[in-house]
Amino acid sequence: MKLATPRLSLAPLDPAADAEGLHAAYGDPEVMTWWTRPATATAAETQRLLAEENARSGAMLWTVRDEGGTVVGLVGLLGAVEIPGLTWILARHTWGRGFATEAAAAAIEYAFTHAGLDRVEAWVEASNARSLAVCQRLGLVRQGTLAQRYAHRTHPHEVAVLGLTNPQHKQEPTPVLRVEPVLPVTDVAATLSLLRAVLSGRVSFSVGEPVEVAGLVLGPWSVGPSIRLVTASGAQSAPVTLALDAATELDELHRRAVASGAGRVEPPTEQPWGVREFTFELPEGHRLVFSAPA
Known part of the structure; x- marks a missing residue:
């Protein structure tokens, strides 16, 4: 299903057709600073990565285009995860224009209104101020922190887990807030x-x-x-x-x-x-x- 926002159009990801445009993000080491893997070397490698992500069970991914029809990034929900994981990536030249918030908000609305999901969450590196600000604008609330170390990193780091529940669903109180040995x-x-x-x-x-x-x-x-x-x-x-x-x-x-x-x-x-x-x-x-x- 295609989605639209005031400035952006979102179409279901087509790895073969969209890899060339998305390589501007996936092939940029600065953009990939916060990613789970290093930048891709070629558009063909980007295509393989996109195909793998798109094939995961439950994945809902959209290619994001600006008003001129240029591919500027990707947004959506990751597959093969127990709790739907919100993800986005944008080419560096588009940063600071609010595209990530606008595109992610459309993905969340689809997840809650059309897919009937009861919650989404985002895993964001604790020092990634830009993405944490996007989460705040989207209304995601910090639920906890995890330790991570990606294969291409020399040191471990903290990842903040942020969540948002579907306002249309009845919310039950969290049964346990903390465990203290x-x-x-x-x-x-x-x-x-x-x-x-x-x-x-x-x-x-x-x-x-x-x-x-x-x-x-x-x-x-x-x-x-x-x-x-x-x-x-x-x-x-x-x-x-x-x-x-x-x-x-x-x-x-x-x-x-x-x-x-x-x-x-x-x-x-x-x-x-x-x-x-x-x-x-x-x-x-x-x-x-x-x-x-x-």
């Missing part, structure tokens, strides 16, 4: 100090003198991933394993864990499922398994 430890204050040094965490609360219960937030905001520490009783002595998805450099985390001089620290190893990880065992036997994209 509880670690029973012998000395809450000492463990709190240790984890702050290793994880650069922030104390959200502490109760008692000496401290009997405390919270440690592992991020810069008032809410986010956190750990609760409590004074152990005899019934709470069983060791607990926590898996921590790290967005920072794993080697630096490992260095800080070793430097703490507490517990046992295993060296980082690469796992078959695409992450590097190491285990930091606290004196009580609790195991913190740190992982980051390989």
Whole structure:
């Protein structure tokens, strides 16, 4: 189905016919700075990439043209994902004109009105100010953060997950807003100090003198991933394993864990499922398994 906005026309993607025009975006290293793969070298490579994306189950992709009929980019919903993923890419010479917002808004309207989807989400690198601004104008709300490392990148990075629900559908409250693991430890204050040094965490609360219960937030905001520490009783002595998805450099985390001089620290190893990880065992036997994209 073709779509139209005040300044743009959107036609279903035809990889063979549209690759030459779209190569202006996909072949530009600056445009592809935020992409999951490096810039394509030729229009033929762009065509192969477009064909792969278009063939994924559930994909709805449109080629975007300006008022003069020139191909300026691509917008739509990714296929082969559990939650419909909003995507867009525009040639660099069109940036700053509001085309991304205009085209993405048309794709969202189609998704909600014609496709009957109940939600869409966008994954945007946390430092990509332009795309985050587009999401804000579209009304997408930040739902969380993931650690990613693309094959052509030398370092991992944070990805913001932003979502928008269909206003025509009844919205149920989120059943769980946050999960907070509880670690029973012998000395809450000492463990709190240790984890702050290793994880650069922030104390959200502490109760008692000496401290009997405390919270440690592992991020810069008032809410986010956190750990609760409590004074152990005899019934709470069983060791607990926590898996921590790290967005920072794993080697630096490992260095800080070793430097703490507490517990046992295993060296980082690469796992078959695409992450590097190491285990930091606290004196009580609790195991913190740190992982980051390989």
